[in-house]
Amino acid sequence: MDTQHIRKIIHIDMDAFYASVERRDNPNLLGKPLVVAGTGPRSVVCTASYEARQFGVHSAMAVTTAKRLCPDAIYVPPDFPRYRAVSVQIHTIFARYTSLIEPLSLDEAFLDVTDYAGPLIYAQDIAQHIRASILSETGLTASAGIAPNKFLAKIASDWRKPNGQFVIAPQQVLRFLHHLPVGKIPGVGKVTERKMQDLGWHTVGDLARIERPILVHHFGRWGHRLYDLARGRDERAVQAQRQRQQISQEITLIHDENLAQICLRLPELAERLVVLMQRKRMMGSCVTLKLKTSNFHTLTRSQTFSHPLTEVSALLQAADSLITRMPQTAAEYRLIGLGISHLQAEHNQLDLWSTDSCQP
């Protein structure tokens, strides 16, 4: 193998992040099952502490279900400004080791440390130092995965959780994947996992024996990616924040709605998105429509245009055409979102015409 081209990727993931921040700041919560969740009737769990997880509570679960499983847990609403402040802190720690940082959320990021030129020799030592700094500077624990690519680093960070780290060295990749259950592949949810099991594919090793056209037959374009992942290949670069930004708006529905009802929501969503784009002085050329089904399955459809979209009418047209690409079933949805990515700053010329000075 040509070692010149082997990357060193670290995936850092804070442990039960929101719950850990709450607990750090309120010692009364220590040792008790804790669930951070919204307070609305249809809210979902943001984070469950490890004690609450033992009752089967997990993130994205409906709060009503969580309360049935673990009625004695303490439920607190999320405090995003406080979580964001910690997120900024951990990013300043990351930046001591690399400038190639790709945040996935407030508490998770990929770091490419291939070009690190400091005194530490191994990527696992860098991960160790980062986790120690996070603990001493924020009082919180993090787990880390160290691997030659993003796909494997993400799996590895889960391996010794909480407060642990795991290395998958290049020469160990195939052996590691051989027994890995297919459900551990990021993006393989319960439904896909069942489908694969029905096909007799239980481990990534099973998957690696399947020819590309068969994977494509069963999983569409994603089959190509599965083919590579099963072989431990993932060429995606770690992308610094600016390149992967998305501006989006969502509506969580009070009652589940069908596709026809969802269509009526699009004008409001498009309008809100344009307001947000104008406030951020950004425009983008890739539109994404997201629907979440009543059983929390997320569907997304995207379209990239050759020019940035700035008008409500153009966004609405894009959203309308994306909705026709959703499965036309009787499914009901609980959330709808519209986002724009491939962002660029508004042209200066547009700045001259910004409405800021016209506002009362």
Ligand SMILES: [Mg+2]
């Ligand atoms: Mg986390």
